Amino acid sequence: MKHPMKMALLGLLACAGCDAGGSSLEDAGGGGGAGVAQGGAQDFGQFRQILEDGGLPHPSTLDDVGFFNEHKVDFPAADCGQNVCLHGELGVMGNMITGSNCTLMLLGMNTPIDPSTLERPPLNLAIAVDVSGSMQGPNIAHLREGLFRMLDDLRPQDRVSLVAFNAEAQLLVESVAGDDPDFAAAIGTLSADGSTNVYAGLRRAYEAVRAHEAQGHQNRVILLSDGEATAGITDDARVVEMSRQYNELGFGLTTVGVGQSFDPDLMRELSIAGGGAFYFLEDGEAVREVFEEEVQAFLVPLATDVRIDVNVHSGYSLRAVYGTKDAIVEGNDASIDIASLQLAHRTSTDDDAGGRRGGGGAIIAEVIPVDASVGAGTVGSLAMSYSVPGSDEVVVQDVPIRSDLAPGDAPEGGAFDSEGVEKAFVMLNIYAGFEMASTRAAYGDLSGALGVLVPLRTSVARWLSDNDDADIEDDLLYIDMFVDNLYFAGATEPPPERRPPEAWPAD
16 A cells, blocks of 8 residues: 555655755765765665555564664764764753653764765675566566666776576676676676575675685675575575675675565675675665665775774663664673774765665664762763774774763753754654554554554654754654554554553663
C-alpha cells in the first residue's frame, strides 16, 4: 500500500532548498566543514521503503549508524589543523516521548577538506554482482544502472575487475582500465538466474584484487547483493571471517543491498569489518545518490585505525553510546574503534541535492545525572587518535566537555551548546521512538507502538515550528506513515492512563 499524497510531499520537501551547483566549504551553511562518515551502515532506506509500502518495519531494518548518517549535523569550524577534527558538545532537555531528563554528549567529526578538490588515488577495484534468481526484475536493473553511472567516475589509471555470481562465481572482466569498453559491455550482459553463493562471489573478487595489487593504488571490493546466501557456504559468520582475513591485508569492502526481501545483517557486518560503507538501493533515486554522488567519497578514506576514548566524570553515569557499532562501555568509560573514516558529500544541512545520505560524523553518548552535589563543571572528556592513510603519521586530539548546569538541571526548552547538538538530541529521540515502536509492533503490541509514536510526533512537530530543518521534516513524514500503517493494521488508541514506555529509564 503506497502513500501517494505523502510520496508527493516527500518530493516537495526534497526539492526545498536544493543547491543544484557544487558548494564549497566557504559558503556551506554553518561553516563547519564537510561531514565525516564511518564505515558500516550509511542509510535507513529499507526501513523507509517498508513504511512507504504500507508495512510495519522490523527493528532489524533500523540502524543507529545509518539513521544518524542520513542527517547533516553542523559542528564548529574544522580548524584543528588535521584532516579530521573531533568536537564534543552537551545537550540537556526532557525527552520527546515522556518528558524525563535526557542528557547527551555529542561526539562530532568533520574535515576542512573540500570534497570538490579531493584527489583520490587510482583504484584496484573488484565488483562482485549478485546475478541469482532473486535479483530478477528491478533489482538487477538498478545494479546495471548504477554500474553504468559509475563508469563516469572511473579513470584510465584505475584497474577494474567484474565478478558475477549465482550458484558459482565467474570473473567476467579482469583488471581492465577504468575506461575499457569491455567493462561496459560486461555490465550490459548481466542477467539474473539461479541460487546465491555470496561466499564464492566475494572471495573471487578479493582474489582478483589481490592478484593485481599495485603500489599507490587503493585496493577495494564492492559487493552488490540482496544479502541472502542460499548456496555454497551460507553461514554468515564464515562469510564475514573470510572477508575479514582479506580486510586485514588492506583490502577494503563496501556493500550495496537491493530488493524487497533484503536481509541487512550479513551486508552490514561485512561492511563494518571491511571499513567501508553499506547502502540500500530502494529506488532509482538511491541509485543516483550512491553511484554518482557517494562513489568518490566512500572510496577515499580520510583516516584509518581510529580510536576514540570517552570518559564521563562524577555526577553522571554513562548509559549507552549510539551511532557506532564498535563501542565498548565499561562503567563511565567507553572505547570506540573505527576501521576508517570517509568523506561525506554534504557540506551543509541545505546541501541535500534531493537526498539525505552522507551527513555523517555523529556519535552520541547518553549519560544519566546521578549526583547534583558535584555542581557545574566538567561533564566528560574525549580523546581521539588515528592513522593518516599512506603514511606512518598518527594524529592525537583531546576535547573536554563542560556545562554550566549541575547534573539533573534541565531548563524549560532545554540547554544546548549549539544548534548542532540540539538537532542531534531530536535525532536520538526519533531513533529511539522508531526502535521502540518497531519492536512493539514486531511483538504484536500495535497500540503500544502507537503510544510511543503519537507523543513523539507532537514533540517533533512542535520543535519544527521553531526550527527549519529538512532532515527532521523528512523524519516527521515517516513518523506519520508509521502511525497511519499502525492504524491500518488495526491499532487502537491506548487508554489515557496508559503512559508511553520510558524512553531512557534511570538505571
